[in-house]
Amino acid sequence: MTKLQRQRLHVALSVVVTLIVAFFALLPLYWILLTSFKAPGTEFRLPIRYWPAEISLEPYRTILGPDFQVQRAIRNSLVVSTVTTIGALLVASLAAYAIARLRFHYKWSSLLFVQVASMLPPIIVIAPTFLIIRGMGLLGGLPGLIIPNIVYSIPLSTWLIASYFAGLPFELEDAAKVDGSPPLRIYWQIMLPLAAPGLFAAGVIAFLGSWGEFMLAFTISMGLPEAQTIPVAVQGYTMAMQRQWTWVSAAIVLSLAPVILLVMFFQKRVVQGLTLGSAKY
Amino acid sequence: MRKLELPERTIAILFLVPAIVGLLVFYYYPIAHTLVLSMFDLDHTTDLTAERFVGLANYVQVFQSKQFWGSIGFTLFFTVVTVGLELVVGMMLALSTYWVWHRLTGVLRAIIIIPWAIPGIIQASIWRWMFNTDVGIIGDLFVRLGLTEQPPLFLADPNLAKWSVIVAYLWKGASVSAIFLMGGLALVPRDLTDAAKVDGARGWRRFWTITVPMITPTILVTLLFRTMASLQVFDVIYGLTNGGPGTTTETLSSFSYKYYFKFVQYGRGSAYAVVTFLLVLIASIVYIRRVQPHFRFKGLGSE
Numbered sequence A: 001m002t003k004l005q006r007q008r009l010h011v012a013l014s015v016v017v018t019l020i021v022a023f024f025a026l027l028p029l030y031w032i033l034l035t036s037f038k039a040p041g042t043e044f045r046l047p048i049r050y051w052p053a054e055i056s057l058e059p060y061r062t063i064l065g066p067d068f069q070v071q072r073a074i075r076n077s078l079v080v081s082t083v084t085t086i087g088a089l090l091v092a093s094l095a096a097y098a099i100a101r102l103r104f105h106y107k108w109s110s111l112l113f114v115q116v117a118s119m120l121p122p123i124i125v126i127a128p129t130f131l132i133i134r135g136m137g138l139l140g141g142l143p144g145l146i147i148p149n150i151v152y153s154i155p156l157s158t159w160l161i162a163s164y165f166a167g168l169p170f171e172l173e174d175a176a177k178v179d180g181s182p183p184l185r186i187y188w189q190i191m192l193p194l195a196a197p198g199l200f201a202a203g204v205i206a207f208l209g210s211w212g213e214f215m216l217a218f219t220i221s222m223g224l225p226e227a228q229t230i231p232v233a234v235q236g237y238t239m240a241m242q243r244q245w246t247w248v249s250a251a252i253v254l255s256l257a258p259v260i261l262l263v264m265f266f267q268k269r270v271v272q273g274l275t276l277g278s279a280k281y
Numbered sequence B: 001m002r003k004l005e006l007p008e009r010t011i012a013i014l015f016l017v018p019a020i021v022g023l024l025v026f027y028y029y030p031i032a033h034t035l036v037l038s039m040f041d042l043d044h045t046t047d048l049t050a051e052r053f054v055g056l057a058n059y060v061q062v063f064q065s066k067q068f069w070g071s072i073g074f075t076l077f078f079t080v081v082t083v084g085l086e087l088v089v090g091m092m093l094a095l096s097t098y099w100v101w102h103r104l105t106g107v108l109r110a111i112i113i114i115p116w117a118i119p120g121i122i123q124a125s126i127w128r129w130m131f132n133t134d135v136g137i138i139g140d141l142f143v144r145l146g147l148t149e150q151p152p153l154f155l156a157d158p159n160l161a162k163w164s165v166i167v168a169y170l171w172k173g174a175s176v177s178a179i180f181l182m183g184g185l186a187l188v189p190r191d192l193t194d195a196a197k198v199d200g201a202r203g204w205r206r207f208w209t210i211t212v213p214m215i216t217p218t219i220l221v222t223l224l225f226r227t228m229a230s231l232q233v234f235d236v237i238y239g240l241t242n243g244g245p246g247t248t249t250e251t252l253s254s255f256s257y258k259y260y261f262k263f264v265q266y267g268r269g270s271a272y273a274v275v276t277f278l279l280v281l282i283a284s285i286v287y288i289r290r291v292q293p294h295f296r297f298k299g300l301g302s303e
Helices: A003-036 A058-064 A070-101 A107-117 A122-135 A143-166 A171-179 A183-194 A196-212 A215-221 A230-240 A245-265 A267-277 B008-037 B057-064 B066-099 B102-117 B120-130 B137-144 B158-186 B190-197 B200-214 B216-231 B235-240 B252-261 B266-294
Strands: none
Touching: A003 A245, A003 B066, A003 B102, A003 B120, A003 B158, A058 A070, A058 A245, A070 A107, A070 A143, A070 A183, A070 A196, A070 A230, A070 A245, A070 B008, A107 A143, A107 B008, A122 A143, A122 A215, A122 B008, A122 B252, A122 B266, A143 A196, A143 A215, A143 B008, A171 A183, A183 A196, A183 B008, A196 A230, A196 A245, A196 A267, A196 B120, A215 A230, A230 A245, A230 B120, A230 B235, A245 A267, A245 B102, A245 B120, A267 B102, A267 B158, B008 B266, B057 B066, B057 B266, B066 B102, B066 B158, B066 B216, B066 B252, B066 B266, B102 B158, B120 B158, B120 B235, B158 B216, B158 B235, B200 B216, B216 B266, B235 B252, B252 B266
C-alpha cells in the first residue's frame, strides 16, 4: 500500500467508526425525536416507521397546552438551576480561595471535609433532608429544592475552582497585599476574574447537575405541578400516559434541547472541567 | 482611616463558613440522623420515642429477608457488569477520538459527550419507549436481524429486565467513562498517542506498555467514581422498571426509597440506606488506597 492509499483507508475507516458511534449514541434520541412528530395514536402502528412520513405538531401543541403546561416545569428547572449555579459558585469559590490560597491550619482537613461529602450516596441523606425541608415549611416549592442543590454542587465546584486557583502565580496577590487591599477585595477583584475558566466549567457542571437531579426534586415536589422540575414532570407523564408516547416524547425533546445546546456550545470547557475534577455523573 | 486587620487564618475560616455550614446541614447531619433512624421501629412516624428504640433489630430483619439478599445481589451484579463494560467501551471510545482522521475528532467527541448530558430519569423514559414490547425499536431490530421470532419482553421477563436495565444504564455510563479517559489520554504526550495509529500488533503493544501505565491514575479514578455511581444507582431503575418485574431489578437505593416514601417505614428504609452507604464506603477505601500513590494536588502541600 502506498502512503496515499493508507491515508485514504484511514479516512474511510474513520468515517465508519464515527458512524457506528453515532448510531449507538444518537439512536435513542433520534427515536424520541421521530416519535414526537408523529400524529398521536400513530406511534403504535405496525410496521414501525423509521423515517418521518408526515410531520405532526399535535404532540407539541398538547404538551404545551393548558392540560400539561410543560413550559412551567421547564421554567421551574431554569429557575432552580440558575439560582443553584450562582449560589454554588459563590459559596464554592470562597471556600476554594481559602483552601488554595490562604495559610491556615486545618487546610487539609477542610479539603477532606468538603470532598468526602461528594462520595455520599443521595439515598443516605434523602429522608432527613425531606424532614429538614418539611421543618422549614419549604415542601412543595422551589426554595426547598434550591438550597440542598447548592450544597450538592459544593464539593465538585470547590475542587474545580481550587485546582484553578492553585495554578495561579502568587505574585499578583502579594502585590495587592502590599497595597493593603482587604482580602475580600483581592478575592473578588483579582482572583475571581483570573479563575473565570474554572468558574465557568464548575458553573456549567453545577447547572447540568441540578437540571437532571431527580430523587430530591421528586420528593420535595409532593406531586404539585407548580413545584415540579422537568425531570419530575417527564417522569410523571411517562407513568401517567403509557398509551400517549408522542406527548411524552415531545416533552422529552423540549426538556433536552436546552442541555444539549449547552453541552454542544461549551463542549471543550465542560470536558476540561470534568476531567480536571474526574467528576461524578 | 484605619483598616481592620484580620489574621489570615481568621479570614480563611470566614471564607469557609458558608460551605461548611451547608455541608453540615445537608450532608453530615442527615447521615447521623439516618443512622439514628435505622435503630428505631418507625411505622408512619418519625417520632423517636424511647419505646420505639429497637437497636439493631431493623438490620437483623433486613438481613433475614430474601428481598434484601436479592437486592444486594442485583446491586453487586449490576455494579460489576456495568463498571467492567463501561471501562472497555469507554476506553474504546476515548481511544477512537485519538485514532480517527483529525477532521472528525471534534464531531466524534461531541457525539460521545451527548449521552452524558441526558438526565438519568429521562434516559429511563427514553429507553422505556425503546424497549416497548409492541412497537419498541429494539424489539423490532431484534426481529429484523432474525435474532428472535417475536419482540422479546425486555422489561417483563425477569432475566431480560436485568440486562435491559444494564444496557440502558451503559448508554450513558460509557459516555461518562469515555469523558474521564479522554482527559487522561490528553495528558499523554502527543507522539505517544500517535503511536496508537501504528497498525496491528505494534500499536496494540505500545498501548499496553506505554499508554496504559501512563493513564493508570485516570483509570483508577474512573473506576472509583463509576463504581460508586453504580452501587447507588436509582434513577434508571426507578424510571425503567421500578424494581420489577416483582423485585428482580430492585437495588439497595430503590428499595430504601420505597420503604421511606411508599411504605413510610423510616427505620427499615434507613437500614437499607446505611448498607448502601457502607458498600460505597468500602469501595472507596479500596480504590483510594490504590489511587493515593499516584495522587497529588499541586499547591496544597501535604499538611
